[in-house]
Amino acid sequence: MSQKISLKEAERKAFRFTFQDGLWDIFISFFPLQFAIGPLLSPIMGDFWSSAIFLPVWGLAYLAIWLVRKYVVKPRIGMVKYGSARRLRLARFTLIMLLGNLAIFALGIVVYVNFTTLSGVLIAAILGLFWLIGFSMAAYFLDYPRLYFYGLLLSVSPLVGEWLYSTYGVAHHGFPVTFGFSAGVMILSGLVTFVRFLRDNPLPDTEPPIQGASNA
């Protein structure tokens, strides 16, 4: 045996296996997609509706992913109930993300009120920092390393956008370009992961009878 058996690693592997099918990558991509498409819709629909339109889009995307997970993913990976340590970790993560979102919401109000006095770069930097922290925490608590990369990608998107806007005059603060690129990376990564998942985990046959087991 060349590898040490680590219970912690086994638990992590078991946890990661249940949701690393690439579908969440695709779902998360709707976040930068909103920032990429929203500004393009704004002249037609107005600021409010160009953002609000994404609420039902998010809902439909979630429903689609839920259905694919139920009918395509779960029959391939089976079912597992996590241990108490993992459940505690997830509960902590939920609480921290809730508090973090409240803090971002409060900061968003401060930025909105002082919008005219703050520079675009400063707003972009604050947004980027919060996304980086949020995604890094999610990556840590969910054992989902790709989220570190996505966090980094999203955190630089507004800054690069601002730079494109000030240097080359790219429309809408460069958001359609930078966030579109981030969304594209996430969608591509998610699709590749999903296709690999389907290839590596074909539908299993019906359970065989268990030898020596009781039929209770």
Added chain:
Amino acid sequence: MPDEQSQPDLRPLADIDQVIHAPARLMVLTYLYVVESADYVFLMRMTGLTWGNLATHLGKLEEAGYIEMEKAFKDKKPHTTIHLTKQGRRAFREYKKSMQQVLDDLPD
């Protein structure tokens, strides 16, 4: 004549739980130890065992009283949920402890 003092005492090896000691069963128990319960498909994916192999090993673990299996039907198909019993959890802990002890005591 070899010095008895310098020879490692290998007798504890004979006390190693043979039900757990088989690699396939050890894999199954390791995963069941770190989760609350899992079904057949999940264990097959995690361990890489075939249906038949997994069924055989689960049968032996159930006979030893280390796991419990709840059988049900889901979408008209048989669905088995497996979890460690208290006895199985204790046996796994003891196995881990004794293996660590035996291997630590062996000279390099």
